[in-house]
Amino acid sequence: MIDDERTLISRAARGDTAAFEALVARHAPFVHNLALRTLGDPRDAEDVAQEAFLRAWRGLPAFRTDARFSTWLYRIVVNLCYSRLPALRAGLDAIDIDARVDLPDLQPPVEAGALTDELRAHLYAAIDGLPPTYRLLIAMRHGQDMSYQDIADSMDLPLGTVKTGIHRARRQLQGALEAYEAAARGAREAGCAAGRSVGVGALRAGPFDPGAMESARA
Structure with missing residues (x-):
């Protein structure tokens, strides 16, 4: 820390509200994102975020x-998500x-710098799915770059369960x-084939016609 x-x-x-507001400002984006990614409902996520900080304020004296403050805070968020979504804990x-305790740590499906807007949107849709x-x-591993051990502590889970779950989630995202x-590659190839077909049609239409060739290229 x-x-x-x-x-x-x-x-x-000790009751300093300004200090607590600074802590809220520091952690609020991830707290809200964690609740939203987990619950899938913006209103529920907002309620969980507010309740989490209220509980943190009340629990700070102890x-x-x-x-680690972040681990403690995220555990509050996770417990609130458990309450709203019982199937989550189950x-x-x-x-x-997995029988192999040290699972191969699959890399994220794509590097952050390689994301186009379209691919980023598809990745987020895949995560939501x-x-x-x-x-x-x-959300905990890649949204906040938390270690496996910190995730296990926040979620009150065995380390092996966390590793196995993240490994399987990454495999689904990669798929x-x-x-x-x-699908995108197939669409591009189909477009190229259609373009070649138009060009051949223009050549077969008659004598060489620059205007027809320019139209085929357009």
Whole structure:
């Protein structure tokens, strides 16, 4: 925990509302995004975010300063999501831990810098299409770059369950993006074939006609 955050927590625990507002500003974007990605409903996500910070404010006097504030806060968010979506906890408990404890850490489906607007939109749609269990894990791992251990602590889950769940979520995302890229490639090839067909038709129409050739290229 950085010293600046320790100071804010210490002040907020003594009732300093300005210090707590600074903590809220620092963590609110991810708290809201985590709830939204998990629950899929903006109104529910807003309610969970507000309730999470209210509980954090009330619980700060008992917060152990040797713990990570973010892990503690995200655990509050996760517990609230469990309450609103009971199937979420059941889905996490149902993940069978892979026999290989150290699963190969699949890379994210695409590098952030390589995302076009269209591909980014498709990736987010693919994430939204994951089961809530996997959406939550992906949001914590890639939305906040949390370690596997921090995720396990926040969600009160065995480390192996977290690794297995994230591995399977990434495989599903990779499959969705590969299908999208295959469809896009097919559309491009079909477009090229159609263009070649138009060009051949223009050549067969009669004597060389520059105007017809320009029309075929357009």
